[in-house]
Structures are given as structure tokens and as C-alpha cells.
Amino acid sequence: MSVTSVPGFVAAGTACGVKVSGADDLAMVATADGTPVTAAGVFTSNRMTAPPVLVCRDHLSASGGRAAAVILNSGNANAATGATGRVDAETMCALTAEAVGCAPHEVLVCSTGWIGYPLPMDRIAPAIPTVVAALDADGGPAAAVAMMTTDKVPKTTVVTGSTTAGGAFTVGGVAKGAAMLEPNMATMLAVLTTDAEVDPATATDLLRDAVGVSFNCLTVDGAESTNDTVLLLASGTAGPVDTADLGIALSDACRDLAVQMADDAEGSTKTVFLTVTGAATDAEAAKGARDTANCQLVKCSWYGEDPYWGRIAAEMGAAGITFDPDTITITYGEQVVYAEGRACDVDEQALAAHMAGRRLDLGVDLGQGDGTAWIVTTDLSHAYIDENMRTS
Amino acid sequence: MSVTSVPGFVAAGTACGVKVSGADDLAMVATADGTPVTAAGVFTSNRMTAPPVLVCRDHLSASGGRAAAVILNSGNANAATGATGRVDAETMCALTAEAVGCAPHEVLVCSTGWIGYPLPMDRIAPAIPTVVAALDADGGPAAAVAMMTTDKVPKTTVVTGSTTAGGAFTVGGVAKGAAMLEPNMATMLAVLTTDAEVDPATATDLLRDAVGVSFNCLTVDGAESTNDTVLLLASGTAGPVDTADLGIALSDACRDLAVQMADDAEGSTKTVFLTVTGAATDAEAAKGARDTANCQLVKCSWYGEDPYWGRIAAEMGAAGITFDPDTITITYGEQVVYAEGRACDVDEQALAAHMAGRRLDLGVDLGQGDGTAWIVTTDLSHAYIDENMRTS
Secondary structure, three states, X not given: XXXXXXXXXXXXXXXXXXXXXXXXXXXXXXXXXXXXXXXEEEEOOOOOOOHHHHXXXXXXXXXXXXXXXXXXXXXXXXXXXXXXXXXXHHHHHHHHHHHHOOOHHHEEEEEEEEOXXXXXXXXXXXXXXXXXXXXXXXXXXXXXXXXXXXXXXXXXXXXXXXOOOOOEEEEEEEEEOOOOOOOXXXXXXXXXXXXXXXXXXXXXXXXXXXXXXXXXXXXXXOOOOOOOEEEEEEEEEEEEOOHHHHXXXXXXXXXXXXXXXXXXXXXXXXXXXXXXXEEOOXXXXXXXXXXXXXXXXXXXXXXXXXXXXXXXXXXHHHOOOOOOOOOOEEEEOXXXXXXXXXXXXXXXXXXXXXXXXXXXEEEEEOOOOOEEEEEEEEOOOHXXXXXXXXOO | OOHHHOOOEEEEEEOOOOOOXXXXXXXXXXXXXXXXXXXXXXXXXXXXXXXXXXXXXXXXXXXXXXXXXXXXXXXXXXXXXXXXXXXXXXXXXXXXXXXXXXXXXXXXXXXXXXXXXXXXXXXXXXXXXXXXHOOEOOOHHHHHHHOOOOOOOOEEEEEEEEOOOOOEEEEEEEEEOOOOOOOOOOXXXXXXXXXXXXXXXXHHHHHHHHXXXXXXXXXXXXXXXXXXXXXXXXXXXXXXXXXXXXXXXHHHHHHHHHHHHHHOOOOOOOEEEEEEEEEOOHHHHHHHHHHHHOOHHHHHHHHOOOOXXXXXXXXXXXXXXXXXXXXXXXXXXXXXXXXXXXXXXXXXXXXXXXXXXXXXXXXXXXXXXXXXXXXXXXXXXHHHHHHHOOOO
16 A cells, blocks of 8 residues: 555665664665666655655656665755765665666655754765665555654555556655654655656656645645655556546545545644636635635634634635625535625524534635635644744 | 813714624714815725715715714624615714714724624614714824723824924824724724815825824734724825825824734733835845744743744745845844844843743844835734633
């Protein structure tokens, strides 16, 4: 049920001492024979881009979209570490390449954890041969565990589809986040594998589209990390596939991981699915959905299980998008709470039952056009503050 | 020390029963003789514009920028109330006009409180003659109290300047907010008075500029209310003034009220002054400052008195503005904590002492150009959640 559910891929997780707790903090996903395969990545747009992200971009460019392995550490983000950070990320790739038997630019690297501290390379470097030696066809779940920071549970997925020839292809994935870590930075990392045949350019396009309808529709606190990375390795051993079919499988895998992230977000007691319809454009729907999902006031009311639609309406109004207060309709679960410019009579018991659930479904129809957006987010709880008010 | 510090203005506050607590909830500011004077307003840009805001805009347009009185209620925002809300706001103005002795369109109206419930006009209407009868040259502080919602203290200001002829002019003010109310909506209301001579068009320009450097530089939680309103009444009895001098006095008065709002914001334990310099443009500086000020993660660290600059850097990076990680400098109080791409050695004791204070000074220099911005904001505390997680 992870990256190693795909034939031809191996993975491992181990502890190398980056985390003072002694928990696993070094993970690898690789091809079983060390052969480079099609590789694609989608990265954070944060200007404080962490060195491992810069190295991934360079390596994908130098290799023409090929990679044999991904090395990941948790506990330290290797971010805001300047030239030293760059050297450390390159060293992690070089040591991995040596042990796996590929070129250094055929290795990708991810880090997640504290910002602003150099990596403890004296602990990471000697552990790289160890994690390579531990690579196993059942190692995906161990890799998912070693990626974790404040995650309470590891996140894995597997999705299947049909190849052009009528056979099966598989997409597997491991991920961590999207909540703060250590407990200070929202970083999401995901590594996907597939045996579908796809060229690097198409893989990149499909991965970007899949991220657009999944991880980019997830917001916990509006904070975009310096390290956010989604990688795909595609071996092609299952043969050719219809591009659309692979796109659907990748989107399904990414959406599954994104919802797992929301369910496990720091301090979260509610996973909230917010759908905006009837916007003038998709972009306006997305703006309204994202601003509302990131509004502290709205998040507090979800935590309090309070169906106070006034906040939703006010936040939509503040989003700078087109609508008329008299044409907006707001729905909590099955209950229409606001329509035609006024509060509606509701089944109070049914509404309270919906608000008390672990997952909330909210709908806003703006009554303007065909623009739609979907977002998954979380509430804002005392526990979120507890986890984030101090770094030590 | 308020609107009635300006000669020729009267004010009052009373209880009419909108608030179930019985606290004062009806306020008025007016000219002493009921004569209309120059009036200007700056209003929320929220699309869910509340009826009293719509009525203010109409009245300022119909009167050519003249008003004799402002009637304000707290406890109910008269927002998302459709056609009924519009009629109620007009009725408040008509009843005030009748009692004061001016035309209905020479009255402005503000409401603040719950969204989505019709005003209890059966309680407000009979109290309007009462509040008019109570108008007094010392009534400003009482008006400030009657505007309060979850404010813990009333907010007033007075600023003086010199007229062209060498005499004195005064700007007085009362305000409420900017925190949630009742406890559900961030609304800020302010009424300013002055005896400076100014025409309506100039008054509007000066008021907009003053709001731009004060209330618009204040963010508690990024939520823009449906009802935000700043009004100015200018009698002209002190004679002509230099436009720049009046602008400075208005800006000082608004800035004083804005800082009082931050100090009294719901659940706030820190008032944070964040200055961004060295940006490519003022607009980029403002974007970086606002995004950082509204970041939940950053706010939690202020609450925890944790000088974790990694969050500040990451949020600036996510703001989509131009800078290089190696040229950004971050300062807490007098301490430079990050510069030239790496963490700096700091005086830990001095840094801890600064973080423990009621007010924090943070600086970010982006090393790009001359763009600057200033923002005042608050931390995110357990008490904020307590006040906002449930409406009842």
C-alpha cells in the first residue's frame, strides 16, 4: 500500500540521529536495480527555497528527467542554510549515488524539519550506505514512517489503472505533512512511483495537474513551506498507458494523500471540505474558497462546532470576488442556512449533528456563473496553538 | 479627550436594549446646533456590505458631503439583512433627523454586532429621541462606551494643530474594534470631529490618506468586516488650515486609535509593530508585512514569546515578493537574528527580554530597494479561540 506496491521499486527507513528522539529520520525510495527511470517534480514557489529543492531542480534538468533514487531526511529542513546547505544536499545525493550505483544527478533529495540549522552531516553521511543496504521491496511503509515529523500516522496510497494493452499499472505513494513540524514549519513531501510508461515532459505535466487538484487544494494554515516537494518516478515496465488514465490515477493518489494530511494536521479536530460553485470564474471560486479556509475566525467556529454562516459570508465578501449578497447560498451538510439575502429556517438537530462530525461539508454558491473550486482544510484549535507557540 | 474635545460638537451614549446584557448600545455624535457641516467617510470594501454602509454612501452623495449627526448602535451589525436592513438603517436616520432638526440624508449611521439578524427597531426607535436629548458637550466618552462590543476599554483621541491664521484647530475621535464582537465579527468604527475648515472633497481625500497609514496598517486576523466605517465631521469654526497640517492631524488621530485597537484586540497578549524596508516597491513591502502579520504560525510564536525567525523568513518567501534569501535581514528589537543567509549570534537574554514585553518591534529588510511598509498586529492566543469558537 505504498511506493513499493509498484513492481520494481524498493524503499527503506532508518534512524541516523537527526531527531534527538531517536525516531527514524532517514528514508529512501529507489529503483530495485539502481537504473534511472523517468522522473518529475513539482516544488514550492516559496522564495526562501531550501537547498534540497534547488538541487532537485538542477538534477532533473541535468539528467533530462531521470532518477534512480530519492533520499529524504526529517528533523532538519536544510533551509536558510546558504552555501553550506547546498553542499550538504549535493553530498547526500553523491553518497546515495555511490551506494546505489548511479550518477549523482540521478538522485533527488528532500529535507523537512527545523529551519536555519546546518544538517548534521556527520550523522547523515555514514547512515546513507545503511539505508541503501536496507532497501527492500516491502520497505515503503518504513520510508513513510521515517519521513514523519509531527505527523501522528504515516501516509501511503496505492491506485491502479489499465494500460493500453489491457494490463494493469500501479501508482504508489508515501507522504508527510501538511502540518507544522518539530513543530515549526508546514512542509509537505510526497514521493510517487509508477510502472506506467511515460516520458519526462508528459510526467511533469501530469504531476503538475495532479498537484493542482489535490495538494494545492489543501490548506491547513495558509503557510507555504520552503521545502514542499512532490516527486514521481516512473519505470515504464507495465508498458504504455493512456495519458488521461495516468493523469486520473496520479490525481487520485495525490488527493488520497492530501485528505490524509488534513485528517492528521496538527491540532486539527475537523477536516472540512469546502466547495464553491456559481462563481464568475474558477479563479474567483478558488480565491473565495482559499480565503475562507484560511480565515482564523471561520476556523475557530468549526472548532466550536458553530454553524455561524455570517463569518463565511463576510469572508467571501472580503475576498474581492464578484457576487451579490442577495444571490449567495450557504450550505452546511444538507442544510441551506442562508439564501436570498436572509437566514433560512433549518433543522437545528440535523445541523448540530453535522457540525459534531469529524468531517464537515460546506457549500457556497455565489449565483454568478459556472466557476467552481474545492478545498480541504482544518479547524483552528487550542492544540494547534500549543504545538506552535514554542519551538522548544 | 474625544469627539467633544472639539468646540461645537456634542455626543451621548445610552442603553436601548439591543445588547441583552443591558450595557450601553446606542451612541450619537452631532453638531451642537443641528447644523450640517462638511462630512466625509471611508468604508469597507467587503462585498457583503452592510445596509448602514450603503445608507452612509447614499447620504453623503445626496447631501454633497454634509451631515449634522451620526447615529451608532452596537450589539447588532444590521448586516446580511437585505431590504429590511436597508429600511431599518434609513429609519434610524429619519428618526435622528426629526429629533436633531436636519434632513434625513444629513444623518449618517453605523451598526456593529451580530450578522444576519434584523435590528430590534422596537427598542432602537423609541430610544433615538432619548439619546438626542442626552447630547452634551462632555458626551464623547459616553458615546465611545456605547459603541463598544468585545472591547475592554473605550477608545478616544484628541490631536491639535495650527490654523493658517495662527490659531488652533482640534481633531477629536471615538472608535471601537478591531476585534471580533459579540464575539463574532471584526468591525472597526471610528467617528472623527474637527473645527478645521475643509471642503467635502478635500476632507474625503485626507480621510482616505489618514486611514491608509493607520487603520489599513492594522490587522488582527485578516478579517475585513461588512461594516467597517470611518467618518469625519468638520465644522470649520476654527477657520482655514493648511491641508497638509490637517492631514497630519487626521493621520495622528487615526494612528492613535488604531494602536489602541491592537492593544485591546480580542485575546491579544502582544501588540506587534512590524516594519518592512528595502523592498522593491512599497506595495511589495506592504504585501510581505500583511501576509506575515496574518500568518497563524507567526502569531503563535509571538504568543509563545519565541523569536523563531524561520517562520518570518518563510512567510516573506511565500508572499510572492522579490528578494534573495542571502540579502534578507531580520531584526527582533535591537537584535539582528538573521543576515547574509544565516542565523546570527545574539544576546539571548536581551532577546528574551524583548519577546517578554507587551509590545514587540520586528524589522525585515529585503535588501532590494526603497520600498517600506509598517503594520501593527497582534498575537494568536488561547483566549482568541475561546472568544471566537462559539457564538453562544
